[in-house]
Amino acid sequence: MASVRPVTPPETRGTSRAGRVLPGLAVAVVGAGAAVAAGTAVPGLSPLLVAIVLGIAARNLGLLPASLGAGLAVAGRVPLRLGIVVLGLQLSLRDLADLGWGIPALAVLVVVTGIAVTLLLGRLLQVPRRQALLVACGFSICGAAAVAGVESVVEADEEETVTAVALVVLFGTLMIPTVPLLAGLLGLDVRTGAVWAGASVHEVAQVVATGGLLGGGALAIAVTVKLARVLMLAPVAAALSWQMRKKGTESGERPPLVPIFVLGFIALVVVRTLVPVPPAVLGATSGLQTFLLTTAMLGLGAGVRIRSIVARGGRTFALAAGSTLAVAAVGLAGALVVA
Template sequence: MLHPAPPPTRSLTERVVARIRLLGPGLALCAAAAGLALAATLVLPTLSALLTAIVLGVLLRNLVPLSPRLEPGLAFAAKPLLRLGIVLLGLQLVLGDILALGPGMIAVVIAIVVGGIAATLLIGRWLGIGATQRLLIACGFSICGAAAVAAVDGVVDAEEEEVVTAVALVVIFGTLMIPLVPFVAGLIGLDDRQAGMWAGGSIHEVAQVVAVGGALGGTALGVAVVVKLARVLMLAPVMAVIGLQQRRALAKAEFESGADAPGGRRAVKRPPLVPLFVVGFIVMVAIRSLGIVPPAVVVGAGVAQTILLAAAMFALGTGVRFSMFRRVGVRPFVLAGASTVVVAGIALAGVALVG
């Protein structure tokens, strides 16, 4: 009996060309959007390139029909490029700067992250929101916005709609905090340093913190960024805890279903304890903290990080459909608002104690 000949194996060059053809249209659109967002910041320095990019993505998705040819490139930008941007974010952190905050403020940062996550998970349960959705919101609002959402997704493998919803909420509520924090800080009489500490401890995205710190003044900007980066550093231990819990839950499910028994079902693939890109982030922090990275490399990495994250934010923005909010309902918005209040409240109490 004659068997059909196997298809010819493609060469490496052919595979690369096919990959470029698949991803090229979407990535080109992301690059153009990132360039436009960066150009907007040159005209209006108070704008955030990341926020501008995600708004562009949302508007484009909801106002213009997008070709299916763009989807593979957009998906690539929304995950691998976002994760690479998070790795490069590690080069912006110096452990010495964070330790210089003092034990009191470091304890406040830990309280913000731990208390914010715990309270958001509890409120989300009361509201009847699914476990994965409330975890994405809890970490996004308590640690570092979209980067934390991406990190959680790397451990729990959330649904695309859950990830996009969490990112959209980070953008909406973080943007609302930009005018609100300076106004309230002035109203209650915080000085520049205290206002900066509160901004860094309460606002979701690094870019949003920079916008608020710049509005408050030079002293506030410096301390706001350091406090925010201290929260970013909490990404690694939090992901390790979530990863350990996920592995235990899956191991328990396997045992109860008999998957590990002879003849049982195939064991479920367990998530990594810490996603590989979070390990890369930690390595970059360690390298920068050793003082061996030339300043020009740090600046270049910062620019590359901004471009990658802007492209990723645009891609994530294209996943936001206005009809989606009708499906998810009002409860995630209520949870996002409550989480914002909790995180800001813990941060303000901490600043009052140690500031």
């Protein structure tokens, strides 16, 4: 990210890097544990959203000493990338192939259309392009993981990143009850509703919750469709990186064509496709992914001044709403065709 590194406070100068990082990282880990516990205790409550709120509240209430800055900055970067890598183990190309050619085509359509429409809306609403790109990728591909996958490529700062993540978690959570309700009102069968959920809801965890509400075997279909969208993270990150390499970055550095952590994601997709992975391992890695992303959300939230979030205000919120509607509309149209 093109963010300003925190200034090392005088009391930590002369200490080792580990000594500077560990206190803040420990705070992020403990906070993430509390957020995950809250999400477990309250059905439908996203631990990612809880972590963002905790981080922002702690920063803006003056509860975080400067000595924690280095560790919190690391917590906002490293776990995000590790979470993306672990996510790859949830996707089997064999499961995707079993649903037929229409599902990958729908995933491409949703992602391409969602990104294009969101960027157009961003231009009309005069939302900064980097912010619009983060919202576009997060809403069209796979939520917080997609934001993390592109934020370093486009050199986004912490406030742009955490704003996009907060919006994607908020709007995706609102879709959990909305999609099953509308599916019932529209008279959709279980398979069509499941495909719509997988093609439209933002986070993998939110798709799981939505599929559970749809019932009747919808969960497996919805998650597989969603993971087809997740697979689009690699080509989108590569395309953005190629674009940045052509025009140059603000720092003057040329980003890798595909970030290393995205390559790790692809490697685990291959492993999951070719090697039988026990359900217990899949469950454990899913929980690990949630914890890693939650830790990162707390770290990111701790670097944000609430005045900056408010300053972004109605235009960014309107962009998020428009992006959600666009993705949901394309997903529904596609589900009616391919389901």
